[in-house]
Amino acid sequence: NAGVTQTPKFQVLKTGQSMTLQCAQDMNHEYMSWYRQDPGMGLRLIHYSVGAGITDQGEVPNGYNVSRSTTEDFPLRLLSAAPSQTSVYFCASSYTDSSSYNEQFFGPGTRLTVL
């Protein structure tokens, strides 16, 4: 199993550009989520999904869109990049049964810089 994969690993954007961060998992996990990590701010939840066709907003959703057309994939779209979106982005997934829900598996992260 590849686990949770994210592409790209690094990205530099100019203000106003759009892009999609890719996330895929091969563990048949129902729950998938996107976090951003900034120094001193911990991991902040952007969007999450409990299954294909279902998405919901997290703590900091503004400026980001997601979709979940398949169980495996959960792309994150930046609509019009801003310098405030410079961050490290992590995708995570887990099962949704009672005990496994809390054990999230993380991808390696995407380091995004917006100039």
Add this chain to the structure above:
Amino acid sequence: GQSLEQPSEVTAVEGAIVQINCTYQTSGFYGLSWYQQHDGGAPTFLSYNALDGLEETGRFSSFLSRSDSYGYLLLQELQMKDSASYFCAVRGGRDDKIIFGKGTRLHILP
């Protein structure tokens, strides 16, 4: 909403025991979990508590008191490789999402 509080930094000596505390607020509660993150890496799952009490996994233990909305991670026989950031995370709220604390940086002195 949901929120978590944990110390920003803790320092301990190699071979000693250290406790990292976490208090949380959530409208609904389904579990408190702990993650470890080394510099430049991704968070990795350590442990999870849904019920009151202590859960032990090797050198690491995690404790939960739901009545106090409080938990801690206990690391024993500290090794230099335990130098990392540790995050508590709560699953709960109206829509059953998982929210992380800001993390505790653990420094280990030889």
